[in-house]
Amino acid sequence: MHQVKLAENIYYLGYNDRRTNLFENIWPIPHGVSYNSYLIVDEKIALVDTVERQFIDDYLDQIEEIIGDRQVDYLIINHMEPDHSGAIKAVKTKYPNITLVGNKKTFGFVESFYFKPDNTQEVYDNDTLELGKVKLQFQMIPMVHWPETMVTYDETHKILFSGDAFGSYGTLDGGVFDDEINLDFYEVEIMRYFTNIVGKYCPHTQRAIKKLAPLDIQMIAATHGPIWRTDLDWVLSRYNKWSTYDTDNGVIIVYGSMYGNTQKMAEVIARQLSERGIKDIRVYDSSKTHASYIINDIFKYKGFIVGSCAYNNAMFPNVQTLLTTIEHMGIKDHYLGVFGNFAWNGGGVKNLMKFADNIKWDLVYEPVEEKGALKADKYQQCIELANAMADKLLAE
Numbered sequence: 001m002h003q004v005k006l007a008e009n010i011y012y013l014g015y016n017d018r019r020t021n022l023f024e025n026i027w028p029i030p031h032g033v034s035y036n037s038y039l040i041v042d043e044k045i046a047l048v049d050t051v052e053r054q055f056i057d058d059y060l061d062q063i064e065e066i067i068g069d070r071q072v073d074y075l076i077i078n079h080m081e082p083d084h085s086g087a088i089k090a091v092k093t094k095y096p097n098i099t100l101v102g103n104k105k106t107f108g109f110v111e112s113f114y115f116k117p118d119n120t121q122e123v124y125d126n127d128t129l130e131l132g133k134v135k136l137q138f139q140m141i142p143m144v145h146w147p148e149t150m151v152t153y154d155e156t157h158k159i160l161f162s163g164d165a166f167g168s169y170g171t172l173d174g175g176v177f178d179d180e181i182n183l184d185f186y187e188v189e190i191m192r193y194f195t196n197i198v199g200k201y202c203p204h205t206q207r208a209i210k211k212l213a214p215l216d217i218q219m220i221a222a223t224h225g226p227i228w229r230t231d232l233d234w235v236l237s238r239y240n241k242w243s244t245y246d247t248d249n250g251v252i253i254v255y256g257s258m259y260g261n262t263q264k265m266a267e268v269i270a271r272q273l274s275e276r277g278i279k280d281i282r283v284y285d286s287s288k289t290h291a292s293y294i295i296n297d298i299f300k301y302k303g304f305i306v307g308s309c310a311y312n313n314a315m316f317p318n319v320q321t322l323l324t325t326i327e328h329m330g331i332k333d334h335y336l337g338v339f340g341n342f343a344w345n346g347g348g349v350k351n352l353m354k355f356a357d358n359i360k361w362d363l364v365y366e367p368v369e370e371k372g373a374l375k376a377d378k379y380q381q382c383i384e385l386a387n388a389m390a391d392k393l394l395a396e
């Protein structure tokens with residue numbers, strides 16, 4: 001099998017999943033996803049994380065192809081989520097004397113998911129493990145994005161094995177390193193991966209970035225997506241921007257509409273924003289566009305205007321699902337506008353305002369609510385809502 005090396009004795013063991021439609025059974029991955037593990041062959045042999053269980057046979061075969069009948073001495077567990085820990089039991093079965101390396105929270109997860117670990121080495125911040133020429137150092141980065149998450153730094157080759165941090169959706173279609181691929185393709189997938197998976201933990205991400213800053217990192221090897229060896233700043237600067245809620249001056253308009261009246265209000269607002277000079281405007285029908293893409297744009301743009309028809313005295317269900325997710329993620333520092341429509345009894349706007357109260361974003365204008373078809377006075381209020389949003393953005 002064709003072998004890909006990060007350094008003289010460090011091997012990339014990666015597998016492309018083009019069959020799964022939903023990552024974590026939630027987030028769409030139309031371009032698939034890769035699962036990356038790494039093998040360090042020295043006086044001692046270490047694996048860094050494993051792979052998703054569907055690839056176990058190929059994974060074990062590939063390890064044996066590289067090391068022959070030698071034993072794997074260490075399995076370093078940066079992250080216990082099953083898409084990376086899925087082969088732990090198989091590795092332990094094949095290499096029964098292997099030492100599992102993790103932190104005090106790691107081994108509880110091993111026991112919960114797989115087996116009671118009997119041969120473990122618990123590590124803390126700045127602890128090291130010498131394999132021969134290669135010296136590894138460990139740093140804890142809890143809640144990026146599980147409580148046991150840590151990273152492993154190869155002091156010898158200046159490689160950061162970063163777990164899910166700096167990962168990406170999208171398979172690796174031939175190119176494995178950042179200088180082998182067109183990053184324009186991966187930009188959306190890397191951002192969607194961050195906003196969908198890590199976005200709830202922005203403060204923790206900031207702490208991790210600051211904690212790892214003193215390390216001389218020449219390569220970042222994540223468990224999903226490309227390995228960064230040429231333009232590390234490309235991914236580091238973006239993670240820093242996204243995790244500080246640093247947004248551009250655009251507006252996302254999301255609506256839930258059964259018969260088109262709420263949509264008409266969205267169109268009026270969007271047109272007026274355009275006339276005011278706002279160029280980045282994204283209008284989404286909540287029934288068609290998955291929350292993954294809408295949340296991604298919320299991390300990108302400062303303005304968020306949401307509209308809902310009344311549906312059984314409540315919000316339109318798809319809007320409610322989206323807003324619940326946004327609220328759960330705790331996204332900060334946005335401008336908010338609210339509008340909606342009803343036929344015989346309210347519920348849409350009333351519940352949108354509960355979201356407004358909970359999220360505590362800057363409400364730019366009073367909520368606009370129409371009964372039935374859009375009429376002149378509410379048309380004008382939609383214009384004013386758009387103007388209020390534009391005023392805020394243009395004043396930035």
